[in-house]
Amino acid sequence: MPRIADRSEQRRQIGAALLRLAGEEGLDQVSVRTVAAASGRSPGAVQKYFRSKEELLLFASQLSGERIERRMQTVDPTLPLRQALRALVLTILPLDEERRAETAAQLAFAVHAAHHPRLAEVRRRVDREVHDALARRLAAAGTPEPGPTADALIAVSDGLALRLLYAPGDADSLLAALDRAIATLTPP
C-alpha cells in the first residue's frame, strides 16, 4: 500500500479553513479555490478530500455545530441557573473577533439551509442537542415549561447573535436585553 495521509485530520483542517473564510469574508467568498488557498493547499488537493463543494459545505457545517456543542460543555455545570444560562449564551455571541467569525459562519449556514435540505438537517440536529441540554438544565432548576423556555432562549441567543453581526456597537444594550430575557424566563 502506498503513502497515506490522515484523511480525517486533513478534512478537518480544510473545513476549519472554510469556516474561517466564511466567517471573515462571508459565505459567498467561499469557493474551492479560496478555501484551498486559505488552508495552504492547491485546489486539486482539496478535491482529493471532498468530491464536491456541497460535500465540503456539509462537512464544515457539521464541524461548526460540533464546536458549539463542545464549547457549551465547558461551562461550569455547578453554576446557579441564571449565571449558567448567561455563560452559555455568551459562548455563542460574537463579542470578540474570534467568536464573531464563528458566529457569522454559523448564521450564514443557517440562512443557507433555508434552501438546502441537507444543510437544514445538520442544523436541526445541532439545535435539538442544544435544546435538550438546555431543557434538562432548566427542568433540574424547577423552571416551568422547560421545553418552550429552552426554545425561547435559543431564539434570543440567535437573534442577538445575528444583530450583533451588523450592529456590534449595540453590544451593551443587547446584553441588557439578554439579562432581561434570562431574568424573566427563569424562576428567581
Added chain:
Amino acid sequence: MPRIADRSEQRRQIGAALLRLAGEEGLDQVSVRTVAAASGRSPGAVQKYFRSKEELLLFASQLSGERIERRMQTVDPTLPLRQALRALVLTILPLDEERRAETAAQLAFAVHAAHHPRLAEVRRRVDREVHDALARRLAAAGTPEPGPTADALIAVSDGLALRLLYAPGDADSLLAALDRAIATLTPP
C-alpha cells in the same frame, strides 16, 4: 423630450423581483441576469435603473425594511399588549409560503450585512425604528425596562424566524416558545 418611464416604480418592481428571488432560491442565486428574468426584463433594462449590483442590493434591502415597517403598522393598536405583541411578531414569522420568502430574504440580507457596512447601516436603521415603536408600546402598557424588553422581543422574533426557515415542522413548539417569551417579558 422623448418617451419617459416611471423610474421609481420600475425600480420598485425590479427590487421586488430581487426579493422574491432571494426569498425563494437564496441570495446566492441573485444575479443581474436572474433578477432581470424574474422581473420580465432584459439584463440591459435592469442596468438602466441600477448602476451596479450593489446599488440594486441596497435598494432591495431598503424596500424589504419598508415592507416590514408597513406591515407592523397594520396591527390593531387597540389590542391588549400581549395580543398586540403576538400579532406583531406573527407578521414577521415565516409561517406561510408568502412570508417565508420575505423572511428568508430579510435574514439573508442581515447575514450579508455582517460583511457589508452599507447594508449594515440599512439594517440598523430598520431595527431602530422597530425597536422604538415596540418600546413605546411597552412603556405605554407599563412594562418595566421597555428598551431591553423591546430588544429581547426583536431577538426572539429574529431567532424564531431564522429557525423556522430550516425547521418549519417545529412551528407548533416554536409558537409555544413565543408565547412563553411574551408572557414572561410583559406584565400580566
Added chain:
DNA sequence: CGTTCTAGGATACGGTCGTATTCTATCGAA
C-alpha cells in the same frame, strides 16, 4: 411631421466558478 432623446435589448470582455482530467513525485508493501 421631423427631430431628438431615451427605454430597453443585444452583444462583448475579462474574470471566476465547479469540476474533470492528467501528470509527477513519493511512500509503503512485496
Added chain:
DNA sequence: TTCGATAGAATACGACCGTATCCTAGAACG
C-alpha cells in the same frame, strides 16, 4: 529494491458572473 497506489499540483473546459458598449425603436416636443 522494485512496483503500485496515492497525494497533490497543474491544467482544461464550459458556464455564469458584473459591467461596458452599441444598437434600435418609439414617444414627446418643436
